[in-house]
Amino acid sequence: MAQQKGEWFETWFDTRYYHILYQNRDFSEAERFINNLLDDLDLSKSANCLDLACGKGRHSVFINKKGFKVTGVDLSQNSISEAKPFENDSLSFDTHDMREVYKENTFDVVFNLFTSFGYFDDYEDNAKVLNSVHKMLVADGLLVIDFMNADFVLDNLVKKEVKTLDNIDFRITKSYDGRHIFKDINFSDEGKEYHFQEKVQAIKKDEFEMLLKESGFEIEKIYGDFSLSPFSKEKSDRLIIIAKKK
The missing domain is CATH 3.40.50.150 (Vaccinia Virus protein VP39)
Incomplete structure (x- = not known):
């Protein structure tokens, strides 16, 4: 991956x-x-x-x-x-x-x-x-x-969703560790698996x-x-x- x-x-x-x-x-x-x-x-x-x-x-x-x-x-x-x-x-x-x-x-x-x-x-x-x-x-x-x-986002955090764009299924998981909001993004393209993570401080x-x-x-x-x-x-x-x- x-x-x-x-x-x-x-x-x-x-x-x-x-x-x-x-x-x-x-x-x-x-x-x-x-x-x-x-x-x-x-x-x-x-x-x-x-x-x-x-x-x-x-x-x-x-x-x-x-x-x-x-x-x-x-x-x-x-x-x-x-x-x-x-x-x-x-x-x-x-x-x-x-x-x-x-x-x-x-x-x-x-x-x-x-x-x-x-x-x-x-x-x-x-x-x-x-x-x-x-x-x-x-x-x-x-x-x-x-x-x-940040208060509103944390109160309304969608923990799991799938977005399909350009024939790619982006599997998105969101979480919070007390300081950062994480968005884990998993998908496959042309037979290869990918994982990226966004991380933003909940200021x-x-x-x-x-x-x-x-x-x-x-x-x-x-x-x-x-x-x-x-x-x-x-x-x-x-x-x-x-x-x-x-």
Whole structure:
């Protein structure tokens, strides 16, 4: 059986199977979310934006189409390769580890969207990410984090399911160890068995508040879904935080 090696996000995101499994993500919903977010932020048209952990760049492209300069960075070389064709004079993509500073005192807004946080084994790496973001932002710059509402997800965890896409049966098992939510993905293709595992820290609202404060941020707004409704610990499926660099 083929299994991932090294950090799970370094291998799984670079496989074609990752893109097959998640091919049905709702791009229209993502675009509505970006429109709602940009209306709420009311940014200057000269704002310089960073899409941190941008994947294949769908959010970067939407933000750029609204008239903003955007840089998208991601650790996955394959994802960045797929994003590169969308580049233009005001949109660029690069391979980068979010724990490291990309460019200091450069960006007016850093977006970290679609639960692209908490991937690491070491909880201290969360602070590394936020400290790096703090250094990359200009004075009074904004950080937008769109994360799962861990309380809601844990209360509604589907432990087993099968998703069939492109004639592949993805057998998915989810579990929780008190810190991480695991998604084990097993399937066979062309006579070969595969196993991959996603692992995300179940970071809750109060933990984010502490992490952000310790990293020099002040929370301005918290929302609970892509329509930017008020956050509810029990009912919201998202935890969307807008914080300012102090």
